[in-house]
Amino acid sequence: MDKKIGLSAFGFLALATLIMGYATWYEHLYGTARVGFYFYNSTWFTLLWILLSTMGCYYIAAKKLHKRLSIFLLHISFLLILFGALTTRLSGKTGHIHLREDNGVEFFLDDWTHSMVRLPFSLALKSFEIEYYPGTNSPFNYISIVELTDAESGERFEREISMNNILRYSGFRFYQSSFDEDLQGSILSVNRDAWGIALSYAGYYLMFLSMLLVLFDKRERFSFLLKKLAQKTMLIAILLTIPALMKANPRTIDEEIASRLGNASVYYKGRISPIQTLAHDFTLALTEKTRYKDMSDEQFLFGWLFFYDDWRHESLFELKSDELKNMLGLNSRFASHSDFFDANGRNKFEPYYRLMYGSNRTRGWLNEAVKLNDKFYLIEMLQNGSLLKIFPIQYENGAVLWRSQSDAMENVFARHFLPFLYEAIIQGNSETADIHLEGIFAFQQENAGNTLPSAIHMKVERLYNRIQVFSLLFKVCLTIGCLGLLFFIFKEKIKNVRIEKTFYIALCVVFIVTTAGLSLRWYIGGRLPAGNTYETMILLAWLSLLTGIFMRRYSFLIMVFSLLLAGFTLLVAHIGSMNPHITPLVPVLVSPLLNIHVLTIMIAYGLCGFMTFNSLAAYSVWIFGSKNTDKSAYITRMKEISELFMYPATFLMGAGIFIGAIWANQSWGRYWGWDPKEVWALIAFILMGFTFHGKSLAWFRKPLFYHFFVLIIFLSILMTYFGVNYILGGRHSYAG
Secondary structure (H helix, E strand, O other): OHHHHHHHHHHHHHHHHHHHHHHHHHHHHHOHHHHHHHHHOOHHHHHHHHHHHHHHHHHHHHOOHHHOHHHHHHHHHHHHHHHHHHHHHHHOEEEEEEEEEOOEEEEEEEOOOOOEEEEEEEEEEEEEEEEEOOOOOOEEEEEEEEEEEOOOOOOEEEEEEEOOEOEEEOOEEEEEEEEOOOOOEEEEEEEEOHHHHHHHHHHHHHHHHHHHHHHHOOOOHHHHHHHHHHHHHHHHHHHHHOOOOOOOOOOOOOHHHHHHHHOOEEEEOOEEEEHHHHHHHHHHHHHOOOOOOOOOHHHHHHHHHHOHHHHOOOOOEEOOOHHHHHHHOOOOOEEOHHHHEOOOOOEOOHHHHHHHHOOOOOOHHHHHHHHHHHHHHHHHHHHOOOOOOOEEEEOOOOOEEEEOHHHOOOOHHHHHHHHHHHHHHHHOOHHHHHHHHHHHHHHHHHHHHHHOOOHHHHHHHHHHHHHOHHHHHHHHHHHHHHHHHHHHHHOOOOOOHHHHHHHHHHHHHHHHHHHHHHHHHHHHHOOOOOOOHHHHHHHHHHHHHHHHHHOOOOOHHHHHHHHHHHHHHHHHHHHHOOOOOOOOOOHHHOOHHHHHHHHHHHHHHHHHHHHHHHHHHHHHHHHHOOOOOOHHHHHHHHHHHHHHHHHHHHHHHHHHHHHHHHHHHHHOOOOOOOOHHHHHHHHHHHHHHHOOOOOOOHHHHOHHHHHHHHHHHHHHHHHHHHHHHHHHOOOOOOOO
């Protein structure tokens, strides 16, 4: 009887997983409102999770999990999270309130019941304004100044509500959501869910604690596998591993002049760097390539600055959404800057700003529109001069501030430098251009003095920008790793010491080059290169390569996997670098929790990729291995390797999901919204959880099935990362 109930619990959990997967496709076909009504917000869906929780309680008791403290606490944390979600479902209130200036409102619209709910106080909008990035019309923040009046307590005060600033009062939370077109009204999201949030958060923290306990509990299988496969050093290794249509070119300036101008300093990203760095990032941001045609980065930047009328007709913006093409009236895959503006010079995206930059963006084409619009603002910042802060101005108090031309018009040199340089370039007068270039160097030296980076520092930074070491390394790592994997598959017993040594030497060379690249970046930034996701991914690749070097004597396959994992990690970093942080960001996305959430999830993805390589290699041995090979023993050993990595992968996946939930609650007003990416991440997490129940589910004790299931898990992760982005859409969709 106990066994049947246990199997039934896993069966219903598998059914819930299939239902959630189907629901994401249903939402794609019929919309968010219908999937909410028929699935996520329905009574039968709630009852399904209550049934699963009840069976889970029985399973905990029947298996006497209280005798295994870490496992017991882990399962209790899941029940606590579900109980918190049920509490939110039954007692939580979410809705919207529409405020107009100087009109007090005491009701909000409940999202669940679509009825008006009375507040124990009133709110009135005193003013609403939009803050813009300096020098552009790109929204930086939406700000509502509201007056709260509590007749019962006699309290009355004004508060600011913005994308990063929540109003909390009497158990209610108010978030900036949208606004009226006349800017005389504001729409706020309303949330009241004290008990549900408290219970869910308690479950999250208990889950984090219990996961750590499982990793260090000597009685659990993770410790057993750790000792069996890699002795005590393997834990360190695991933690380290976690880790254009053809036509004539538009006009630009001479390459030599561009290069010399690129040597000048600019205040950029909070530090002084060569203009070449800004030009490099500008090229990446607009083209998503490290180079445009046969031009240098500086030529690309100054082409847009000096010859905008030519460049605005250059078709370099890729359109992936058919809906976006239809909206613009285009049939081509690529569009020019001018295609996005009407005859009056008005941005065609302007009527959609509220949808594009609002907190409820769900449609895939809107995310693509935001990315394109951010590129246009970057061009606008270059055109109005605010991007080029190349003039250090000394003030009477001794302070030196770097200004753009538009901010330093009181200075004669700053006012005339760019126009005079442009005139010399147009006239083809290189001698006059050289005089102006010498002028900017002298001006910067005179006013900035010792605050300027050294000549060596500038040369190092220009060298780093030019060689693009990490863009090359991911190709090298993947190539060598794939060759090593093919060698292993067809020669699973490594007998040729020379070939193995050759791969080891290649690994060492790649590691040395990666170390050199990191060192250059460290020197340029003056800090450990781990300050953002891009740098952290590079650091993880370095640690993965270091793991391969240390584990060489243990396993040739681990060495190969370290190259493959480093290659894919560098590939992710390379893709991520296509949108440098010089574009305007949506304020709600600027959060440390979001960075931790993304990084944690990406590390879990990387570990799953590691296990996938391992499983593919196991099937290759099973299919292609020689008759003299003990296939069963070898596949079993590889299963144990995947089991070992499954622990940190699953725990990081779970931690990433729930860190994301905490961030979402702070930013959106709810910790779970059944967004397609949330759902597929949960599906992947549940599938990973199945693999730990070999005692209850005999299939998972069979090596070949285990390896097959690892492939299923990786497919769900591919669906989470790529499928949602490019097919399903949703709030987390960032296709392209």
